[in-house]
Amino acid sequence: MENKRPLILISNDDGYQSKGLSCLVEMIREFGRIIVCAPDSARSGFSCAFSATSPLRIELKSRQNNVEIWACNGTPVDCVKIALDQICKGEKPDMVIGGINHGDNASVNTHYSGTMGVVREGCMKYIPSVAFSLCDHSPDADFSKMAPFVKYITKRVLGEKLPKGICLNVNFPVTKHYKGIKACRMAKGTWGNEVVKCRHPHGYDYYWMTGEYTNDEPSAEDTDSWTISHGYVAVTPTRIDITDYQMIEHLKSWEQP
Amino acid sequence: MENKRPLILISNDDGYQSKGLSCLVEMIREFGRIIVCAPDSARSGFSCAFSATSPLRIELKSRQNNVEIWACNGTPVDCVKIALDQICKGEKPDMVIGGINHGDNASVNTHYSGTMGVVREGCMKYIPSVAFSLCDHSPDADFSKMAPFVKYITKRVLGEKLPKGICLNVNFPVTKHYKGIKACRMAKGTWGNEVVKCRHPHGYDYYWMTGEYTNDEPSAEDTDSWTISHGYVAVTPTRIDITDYQMIEHLKSWEQP
Incomplete structure (x- = not known):
């Protein structure tokens, strides 16, 4: 038992048949045993949503060579x-990976991304969790x-693992x-013209949801958006505790109405 | 035009007919003009999800006395x-309010909450945004x-408004x-036994999604979970920029493979 190879859980928001997911499995299968559990079709923009009111089903699609x-x-x-x-039957995975997403998840897209939903869920379960995304939406x-x-x-x-609460x-x-x-931070950005x-x-x-993204700090070299637009791989450490600690001090003045 | 009363946009995840929403409207209608745009039925647990692939419709249900x-x-x-x-037709609301939610949105529930989705969306549009939730799931x-x-x-x-990027x-x-x-921070907590x-x-x-919540730091008096369990109203300032800045420094050692 102690010699068991690492268990890696993979999911995504493009669906279990997406090319990005298959490529990810091929890239990392050398590191251990892999369980993929991914949506049966595309679920882009699902953020951390879960199904509170509809029943779920799962189906084993393939099992071979530790995948x-x-x-x-x-x-x-x-x-x-x-x-x-x-599916993991009580064994805690050594890592959760989301992706590889077809399309970037930088800046505020972090909040909407289903791929980041996967990774934030892994992180909330105190499992080291990483999302990989490529700035290319095409299926191939x-x-x-x-x-x-x-x-x-x-x-x-x-x-090395990751600190608890950071993915x-x-x-x-x-x-x-x-x-x-490059290690970087989330860029400030805004979506506009989102409704057709x-x-x-x-x-x-x-109405259709669509939109145009504007980077609100295009010259900030420490951001994910700058980093990817200049040919680097952007690694952004992301928190589960999203409290603004500085603002707590200010809000103490509200405590006595 | 300059004398226009404030415009407040309200949404929720319990649906436009929920009692919490009606009560909220009654509480705040004295402050200005109110536009409610809320789901046609319950959408609990929808987080920041948006509809990337399905068409949307809206329907005016009532219009009277500035609501x-x-x-x-x-x-x-x-x-x-x-x-x-x-609906706002180019006029930027002075405030976005989510709720009043039937059920609490403290601790990690922040990530799953559709009410917080409303408020994070308002905040990403640089509008002062506040979620109100009551620790009672009952419809009445x-x-x-x-x-x-x-x-x-x-x-x-x-x-006072709120600082950009904080709701x-x-x-x-x-x-x-x-x-x-009490101004407080998000408690660390975990959901378990989530699948039946x-x-x-x-x-x-x-399978049904359900679960039991465990507060992983029950004696931490500066947390939202402690605050509500001790009879106070918990106000937690929440960030759009969820970068972990300390971890960026550590990750710089990864930049030279």
Whole structure:
């Protein structure tokens, strides 16, 4: 038992059949046993949502060479919860990995991202957890150049662990050659023009969510957005405790109405 | 135009017909014009999820005495986005309020909460944003004792605003008499036993998400969980920038593989 190889739990928000997930499995299978439990279809933008009111199902899709792949009809967070409870059967994974996401999860996208939902869920269970994302939304994006960095970061996290309550959000640009890794912070940014109004053939209005992202501090070199736009791999340490400690001091003046 | 009374946008995750929302509207309508845009049915546990792939609709349910109520078939975050874009018609609200939620949103529930999704969305749009939640899940919970505190906090936020990138998560206990307000931090806590397996009459397994919450630091008096369990109103300042700045320094050692 003590010689068991590390157990790595993988999920994503693009679905169990996505290329990014398959590429991730191939990159890291050398490090241990792998359980994939991922949505049965795409669940982008699901954040930390879980299914409070709808029943869930899971289905084993394949099992070979220390890689098990399960599909679940729930959210990315559901996938992690149900995998930990039902598939890992009491064994706590050594690591949770989200991705590889088709599309970046930098800046405020951290909050919307289902891939980061996976990783925040792992982190809330005190498991070292890392999200990998590539700035390319296409279903057949080329993830191959990421391999040495994905392996390096996975190996370091398996070896060193991560502090409790901190997970990593790793974003890769699309570039011919990665200049290296940079530790960085979330950029401040805003989404605008997010709603497109359309007319249904039956005569009523409906709306699509879309949007344009604006980096509100484009010249800040310590941000994830700057880092990926300059050819580096951006590693952003992300907290579960999202209290603003400085503001607590100010709010003490509110305690006596 | 300059004499216009404040515009307050309200949403929630319990749905536009919930009692908590109606009570909130009654408590704060004295402060200005109110637009409600809330889900057409309950969307608990939706976090910051938005509808990336399904079309949205909105419907005006009532309009009277400076209160407009709209229902939307999307998530709590969708409600805020579509209200800002389509209903507020270019006028930026002076405040976004989420709630009053039926059930607490303290500790790690912050991450899963649709009410906090509303408020984080408002905050990401640089609008002063506050969530109110009562530790009582029942549909007919008694919100009346909250009124002086809800009015006080709303008035302060309308007057002072909030720093950009910080929103407030306000949780109320169920108690005969509130001892006062306390500014506090998110408690560390964990959910366990989250999955219940059931058998469908047709012979397959399915699962419900549920769970038991454990406060991992029950004696820490500066936490939201301690504060509400001791009869105070807990005000937790919450950040959009969830970077762990201390960890960035450590990760710099990873930059040279």
